[in-house]
Amino acid sequence: MKTETTRTTRRALLRAGLAGGTAALTTGTAAGARAAGDPAITEIQDWNRYPGKGVDATPYGSPSSFEAHVIRKNVPWLTSDPISSVNFTPLHEIDGIITPSGLCFERHHGGIAEIDPNAHRLMVHGMVDKPLVFTMADLKRFPRENRIYFLECAANSGMEWRGAQLNGCQYTHGMVHCVMYTGVPLRTILNEAGVKPEGKWLLAEGADASAMTRSVPLEKALDDCMVAFGMNGEALRPEQGYPVRLVVPGWEGNMWIKWLRRLEIGDQPWQQREETSKYTDLLATGKARRFTFLMDVKSVITNPSPQAPIRHGKGPLVLTGVAWSGNGRIKRVDVSVDGGRNWHTARIDGPSLPKALHRFYYEFDWDGSELFLQSRAIDEAGFVQPTKDQLRGVRGSNSIYHNNGIQTWHVTEEGSIENVEIS
């Protein structure tokens, strides 16, 4: 590569220049006085002297190479095969409320379908006046809306039901993302086919190798669901359902059918595999809850956290995290540094949108002592995020899904951090 040779040459030149500078210092010239201090300031940096790449270098940009660690992570032992598996959003490295598209966690059941949008169709049928087929071009001629919503996997934090297991909020809470969707209200599309009055449920199906299906109550479908073809201003990423997915605000991620190809209206739920065998919540009694659609009020401190230890020592510290609720907006987030003995109301910054991530901050002076960090969200419906012990007290430890219990991070005097459970 041309730049590599150039860079080596430039480094050699710089070294030669530095040697000259040292020589100058010993003679006490004005040029030598510049070298006293931070070399990031006193030495002329490569990027200050030599021009960088031109506008033709990266037609579709990537993050800085110094951010190469900010990536989705996989936990191989969680599933039997990466084709039907999940990875995790690096929550500890991102800020604000929007998740960059390339960092949004993935959950597939039959791998990533690579679909030619010209060969994609959306069918609407069942209890309708006339069954219809739409092309992508058709869908883009309906009136559109743009909405920001979180999408949380029902199994987010699921590995933590029995106790602290994975060390980092990326792993314990990273099956969530929040982006702006562009698309058509689902009711607009259903209206085009004409839903018959006996229609009460909607079946949505994907075009991938798992042909994912879920039953959605028609009331929800006609409320705020969307058929989305855009995320964060551009087309959906293939791993997020390109060319089109269902958006089911506030409800468990499994229902947000990707690669959406079929919508059927019926008078009963279909009891598909993903709403019987999976996404049902086993209780200690041996009974199991079904159709637990809504994602409850939840929060997590993303920084400091096990993957983001405190390295700056005592003094001013920015604590930050995210909170969200399927019920609507987050009304308040409280933060504790002593394991829930005392709470301080955090500051929510940025947009406060219903069924979207909320960003909170709590700035304080760390005196270098041991901390037990917790966050507790309250949503606009008045629901307070419970502790894990409260959840387990009612449900047992085998629900797999819907673990929204309060997370504890233990901060040592050295600033290292661990996922723990406390009394």
Added chain:
Amino acid sequence: MSKFRKPLLIIGLSVLASAATALAGDGEHFKLGRVATPDELLAWDIDVRPDGLGLPDGRGTVAHGMEIFDENCASCHGDFGEAVGRWPVLAGGKGTLQADRPEKTIGSYWPYLSTVFDYVRRAMPFGNARSLSDDDVYALTAYLLYLNDVVTDDEFELSKENFADIKLPNEVNFTDDDRTKEPFYADKSEPCMENCKPDKATIKAHAAILDVTPEDAGEDDQPASGGIE
């Protein structure tokens, strides 16, 4: 235009801000899309409900199902549905739902037989979905009933006609979502802010001791809690 369309639309709109009204088209049609043909509907509409709606014509025996299973399924799910490695267990686990480690299988957990037929036809075998005929799926479903002791006769033949008569043992144990009645949700009073617990916090479980987070975990590390499947 259907006279029923408008009331439904009102249900949807009533919960929305007025700005959304114009977007919904206010019941207007855009005359987009085209009518689906009967063959197109047949090709894609393969879902089956517990009441048997959607079942295709066909039939298959336990014995035939065993042949198909051994050839197409046993390499992942085991000869008797007991599973290989971490692949899903399909049979057994009866009476374990209140155990510390429940085994949730078709026989022990699934509520409806229709789901077995539908899911196998839609998504199995993993990596070669939609490759089995309807008769094959009937036979496989019959064999899975046999492996789970729901039917005991290896001459048993499952068909569109007798399908809805078969009940799985755990159907009665599914309940509707009642989370809002849980005490911590039902109680919407202001949570405690000061001196909420008497003693200093003490650690009762460590993630680092388990050591199963990818950067740290060795080959032999076993998680304490199961995967998400």
